[in-house]
Amino acid sequence: MRDLSALTRFLEQTPFFGGLQAAQLRGLVAMTVERTYEKGATVFTEGEQGSSMYVVQSGELAAMRAGESGHPVKLMRLAAGDFFGETTLIEMQPRPFSVLVEKHARLLELSNRDLYRLYQTDVQAYVLVLQNINRELCRRLRRASRRLTEYAERAGDELTQIRETGPVVPKT
Numbered sequence: 001m002r003d004l005s006a007l008t009r010f011l012e013q014t015p016f017f018g019g020l021q022a023a024q025l026r027g028l029v030a031m032t033v034e035r036t037y038e039k040g041a042t043v044f045t046e047g048e049q050g051s052s053m054y055v056v057q058s059g060e061l062a063a064m065r066a067g068e069s070g071h072p073v074k075l076m077r078l079a080a081g082d083f084f085g086e087t088t089l090i091e092m093q094p095r096p097f098s099v100l101v102e103k104h105a106r107l108l109e110l111s112n113r114d115l116y117r118l119y120q121t122d123v124q125a126y127v128l129v130l131q132n133i134n135r136e137l138c139r140r141l142r143r144a145s146r147r148l149t150e151y152a153e154r155a156g157d158e159l160t161q162i163r164e165t166g167p168v169v170p171k172t
Helices: 004-012 022-031 086-091 112-121 123-155
Strands: 033-037 042-044 052-066 072-078 098-111
Touching (some): 004 022, 004 052, 022 123, 052 086, 072 098, 086 123, 098 112
Antiparallel strands (some): 033 098, 042 098
């Protein structure tokens, strides 16, 4: 049996659950499913369709993406309090990277159905959770932008420039 009070105290400290009132947090905690993974396991693989996200309760994981050469590139390390997999819930696209377990991990899984149920039962909590997800995505985007800027400066060329891709409009 899970110790929901200890789990609630832990999750109060994570950015994903910031701003939630105690009752809202307890409701969300009750929705989570605990998953354990041994070192070397894969939580999910790049390109898979996903329907859930995860909060790291303990352990260490790495988010990996295949480079052009086919070799995996570590994008970020994940530890207790971090969350991942949320982009699939927002944009409904395949997983953009794989997550591998580097040290035995205990994760809390929250599905898109759970988030929809939260929306139906407590819109305020749902909005807070989405704001927290958006805040973290913005932090990641800023970090990626800094890294890209450093790389572009070292490369001294335009290879690192990102071109916005949108609909192609035919010339008339």
